[in-house]
Amino acid sequence: xxxxxxxxxxxxxxxxxxxxxxxxxxxxxxxxxxxxxxxxxxxxxxxxxxxxxxxxxxxxxxxxxxxxxxxxxxxxxxxxxxxxxxxxxxxxxxxxxxxxxxxxxxxxxxxxxxxxxxxxxxxxxxxxxxxxxxxxxxxxxxxxxxxxxxxxxxxxxxxxxxxxxxxxxxxxxxxxxxxxxxxxxxxxxxxxxxxxxxxxxxxxxxxxxxxxxxxxxxxxxxxxxxxxxxxxxxxxxxxxxxxxxxxxxxxxxxxxxxxxxxxxxxxxxxxxxxxxxxxxxxxxxxxxxxxxxxxxxxxxxxxxxxxxxxxxxxxxxxxxxxxxxxxxxxxxxxxxxxxxxxxxxxxxxxxxxxxxxxxxxxxxxxxxxxxxxxxxxxxxxxxxxxxxxxxxxxxxxxxxxxxxxxxxxxxxxxxxxxxxxxxxxxxxxxxxxxxxxx
Amino acid sequence: xxxxxxxxxxxxxxxxxxxxxxxxxxxxxxxxxxxxxxxxxxxxxxxxxxxxxxxxxxxxxxxxxxxxxxxxxxxxxxxxxxxxxxxxxxxxxxxxxxxxxxxxxxxxxxxxxxxxxxxxxxxxxxxxxxxxxxxxxxxxxxxx
Numbered sequence: 001x002x003x004x005x006x007x008x009x010x011x012x013x014x015x016x017x018x019x020x021x022x023x024x025x026x027x028x029x030x031x032x033x034x035x036x037x038x039x040x041x042x043x044x045x046x047x048x049x050x051x052x053x054x055x056x057x058x059x060x061x062x063x064x065x066x067x068x069x070x071x072x073x074x075x076x077x078x079x080x081x082x083x084x085x086x087x088x089x090x091x092x093x094x095x096x097x098x099x100x101x102x103x104x105x106x107x108x109x110x111x112x113x114x115x116x117x118x119x120x121x122x123x124x125x126x127x128x129x130x131x132x133x134x135x136x137x138x139x140x141x142x143x144x145x146x147x148x149x150x151x152x153x154x155x156x157x158x159x160x161x162x163x164x165x166x167x168x169x170x171x172x173x174x175x176x177x178x179x180x181x182x183x184x185x186x187x188x189x190x191x192x193x194x195x196x197x198x199x200x201x202x203x204x205x206x207x208x209x210x211x212x213x214x215x216x217x218x219x220x221x222x223x224x225x226x227x228x229x230x231x232x233x234x235x236x237x238x239x240x241x242x243x244x245x246x247x248x249x250x251x252x253x254x255x256x257x258x259x260x261x262x263x264x265x266x267x268x269x270x271x272x273x274x275x276x277x278x279x280x281x282x283x284x285x286x287x288x289x290x291x292x293x294x295x296x297x298x299x300x301x302x303x304x305x306x307x308x309x310x311x312x313x314x315x316x317x318x319x320x321x322x323x324x325x326x327x328x329x330x331x332x333x334x335x336x337x338x339x340x341x342x343x344x345x346x347x348x349x350x351x352x353x354x355x356x357x358x359x360x361x362x363x364x365x366x367x368x369x370x371x372x373x374x375x376x377x378x379x380x381x382x383x384x385x386x387x388x389x390x391x392x393x394x395x396x397x398x399x400x401x402x403x404x405x406x407x408x409x410x411x412x413x414x415x416x417x418x419x420x421x422x423x424x425x426x427x428x429x430x431x432x433x434x435x436x437x438x
Numbered sequence: 439x440x441x442x443x444x445x446x447x448x449x450x451x452x453x454x455x456x457x458x459x460x461x462x463x464x465x466x467x468x469x470x471x472x473x474x475x476x477x478x479x480x481x482x483x484x485x486x487x488x489x490x491x492x493x494x495x496x497x498x499x500x501x502x503x504x505x506x507x508x509x510x511x512x513x514x515x516x517x518x519x520x521x522x523x524x525x526x527x528x529x530x531x532x533x534x535x536x537x538x539x540x541x542x543x544x545x546x547x548x549x550x551x552x553x554x555x556x557x558x559x560x561x562x563x564x565x566x567x568x569x570x571x572x573x574x575x576x577x578x579x580x581x582x
Contacts, residue, residue, distance in 0.1 A: 018563050037451040042579045114513060130491040130517035136575050140582075144566065148512075179482055183512045212512050420481065422465045429471055433541045436465070436480040437508070437532050 003237025005150040006215050007185040010108065010125045010234050013147050015241075022142045024124075025086075025102055026052045027111030028134055029095045030059040033071035035112065036078050038135040047082050048141040054086040054102055054111075055079060056095035060351050061344040063090075093317025093343040096204065096285035099126075100196075105218045106232030110134070110143065115285050115367065117206045120215040121199035123222060123233050125185075127213045148185045148212045149243040150236075151176075155190040157250045162295070162401045165198035166287055166365065166385035169205035170256050172248070174266025175412045182210035184243060187236055191216050193250070196225040197289045204286045205367055208263040254408045255400055257363075258383035261371040268410045269388065269400045277382070279362040280305075280393035282333075283314030283341070284348045287365035287386050290320050296390035297329040299401070300336035306396040311338040312354045314346035336394075350375030363392045453499035460496045474501030477541045479532055484510045484525075491517045498523040498574065504543045506550060508532045519566060522574035526550060531557040545570070 005015070013019045028035055032055050039047075047053065055075065063069040072090065079087045088098050095111070096118040103109060105123035110116065112134045119126035129143065137143050159168065173180075186206050191199065199216045206214030216222070218233025255269040282288070282296050293315060305311050313333050315321040321343050324330045330340055339354075347354030348366045355375035356362050362374060362381045369381035384392070387401035400406060420436055422428060428435050461468040478497075484507040494514065497505075498521040505518065508529040518525050524545060531550050535541070539553035545567070550557045562570070572578045 018566070020565075034451050038576060041451065042576050128513050130494075130513060130520060132491060132495075132520045132575050133516065136520070136579050139579055179509060179511070182509055183515070210511060420464075424466075427467075428465055429467075429476070430538050431540050432473065432476050433535075433539070434465075434468070434472075434476060434478040435535070435537055436478060437535060438481070 002241045003239040005185065005240040005242070006187055006234060006236045007125060007147055007150060007213070008240070009236070010106070011145060011147045015147050015149050017147045018144055019147065020142050020144050021108055022049075023052065023110045023137065024107040025054050025099075025109040025111075026134055026137050027054045027056070027095055027099065027109065027113065027116055028131075029056050029113060030068070030071065031112050031131055032075045032078070035131045035135050035138070036074065038132055039138050042135055042139050044135065044139040047084070047138045050083050051085065052141070053084050053138065054095070054099070055084060056088040056092060056098045057090045058092075058094045059345045059349065061090040061342060064351070064353070091318055091342055093315075093319070094285045094288065094345055096200070097288070097316035097320070100200075104226075104232070105222065105230045106234050110137070114207045115204050117211065117213050118200050118204040118285055120203040120206065120213050121196055123216060123218040123230070123235075125213055125215065128207065148183055150185045150187055150240070151181045151211070152187050152189060152242040152245045154245065154247045155188065155194070155250055156247065158193040159250045159253060162385070162387040163253050163255055164295070164385035164387060165194060165201040167256050168248070168250065168253050169202045170258050170263070170266050170383065171253055172246075173205060173208050173258070173264050174256065174410055175246070176209055178208060178262060178264040179210040181206065184211050186211045186214040188214065188216050192219065192221065194221070195291065196222060197291050200289070201286055205263075208367060254406050255385065255388050255402065256410055257388065257398065258369055260369055260380040260382065263367065263369060263383065266410050266412075268406070268408045269398070270405070270407045271409060272382065272398050273400055273405070275382070275398040276361060277363045277392055277396060277398060278308075278360045279310040279312070279354075279356050280389050281312045281314070281347060281354065281362065281364040281366060282386055282389055283312070283316065283346050284364075284366040285316060285345075286367040288314055288316030288320065290323060292365065292386040293320070293324050293329050293333070295386045297332040299387060299390040300338070300394060301332050303336055303394055305337040305393045309337060309393060309396055310354070311336070311393050312341055312346060313338045314341040315343050318343050347374050349373065363389050363398060365389050453495050456492050456496035457500055460493065460500065472500045472502065475503050476501065477503055477543065478505045479535050479541065480505065480507045481532065482508045484514065491521070494518040494521040494523050506531055506541065506543070519562075519569060520575040522570050522572070524562070524570050526559050528557050528559055531555070
């Protein structure tokens with residue numbers, strides 16, 4: 001009999017089966033305001049297990065208009081009324097970073113955010129769900145899971161600095177496409193050289209491969225990070241069955257970017273070098289951690305970004321903000337022309353401060369570059385590592401962070417998701433069928 | 439399917455406000471012309487994007503009976519079922535579809551008829567079919 005994958009073990013069922021389970025953590029953020037209403041519609045009054053929710057105010061923190069402020073206050077009242085302990089108010093940080101205080105190996109975590117998968121770095125099963133489901137779990141305590149097929153990614157060797165985990169993550173997205181791991185669990189093996197922060201970056205980008213979750217093993221690196229022995233770690237058997245296995249030599253990876261307007265539109269840095277940029281964002285749940293900010297500061301130390309250039313820095317949590325303030329990292333970034341935002345999602349999803357102007361090219365450490373993502377359809381977004389973003393900010397154009405600039409071209413022809421375009425007057429409804437297939 | 443910048447201006451608990459924006463910027467005539475019982479045929483990774491549930495709330499409220507797709511994003515699959523909007527993943531059926539073909543979906547027996555062709559799909563587990571039949575998780579949970 002074949003062995004089991006991580007997800008087959010944690011759900012105790014074979015791939016393809018549907019099981020009902022009670023999650024250990026149920027994450028929600030600003031959308032708690034809306035979930036609360038659905039919960040009430042379901043006839044919910046008291047949350048069944050009030051130790052299940054984790055609520056973080058981050059997407060519009062601090063709120064930029066009265067409606068949002070009222071939503072935030074309604075959430076605070078609700079948290080109090082329900083006796084929810086795991087609540088993090090404005091200024092605490094981004095929910096996926098806050099998750100690092102709560103996630104423990106072997107947990108089942110769900111969240112009403114597509115990047116909930118970030119918590120897979122802590123050897124948990126972590127997946128995004130919708131708001132209605134979250135309301136359902138508040139009421140019933142459980143939900144259904146389809147045990148997914150698994151994509152195994154085996155890493156060999158180590159990254160050649162300044163090549164970063166972000167380059168590797170974008171590399172994989174570009175290699176397999178935005179639906180390359182559609183509805184699958186992604187298991188990372190051979191991870192020993194990657195820190196927990198780097199694993200979070202990789203797990204974070206799993207949703208841009210279409211994956212349900214991504215997971216790293218309960219190894220020594222994680223044990224050291226947690227500062228305690230791992231008791232309930234779960235890992236795949238040697239002889240588990242996989243849908244696909246990908247082997248990657250980390251030494252082969254070079255700096256890449258995701259060019260507008262798809263995350264899987266990956267190009268080697270040399271293919272876009274010289275492109276003028278007017279704004280840079282260092283932060284987000286993908287790359288707003290201590291190591292990311294330090295890398296950026298090292299590059300910008302004693303230098304200045306061009307006049308008029310918009311350099312935005314949003315530390316992923318208050319803890320990171322404080323640490324970088326104390327050690328001087330923020331001072332370095334501010335001296336270089338950086339503007340430090342509150343620990344929050346910032347302009348990543350187009351609602352916080354820092355929306356780009358028309359015609360801007362933005363280089364960002366975030367995870368999404370869809371048209372209009374940052375709040376302006378007339379701006380372009382390039383995604384890259386903190387080193388590439390900082391170097392590009394310094395020169396006002398996309399720049400290779402390596403001393404010796406490379407000429408490499410990204411080796412995979414993208415299996416890019418096709419976009420259906422409908423022209424004016426094009427009638428797609430015939431016989432009660434809407435045809436969006438071509 | 440639903441513009442991101444409107445997400446926090448219109449809550450997903452307000453379906454009637456979502457409808458005018460369904461597929462805006464993609465197929466502008468959809469929201470005015472969609473009728474109860476309509477079927478949508480679409481390609482790869484349908485619903486790709488965020489965990490916002492506005493699209494499935496809106497499509498279900500507009501009376502869309504089913505979606506037949508080549509593949510679907512996971513979060514959208516879940517959210518659609520939870521809104522009582524069944525998604526059938528059948529790439530061969532989508533390939534066989536020609537504009538003008540009638541599409542008939544029989545959920546009980548797991549059959550999709552496209553013009554004169556028939557395609558089988560595995561019916562969903564009973565508990566999930568109940569969720570769809572009661573028009574979504576909200577109603578189902580109310581009843582259980």
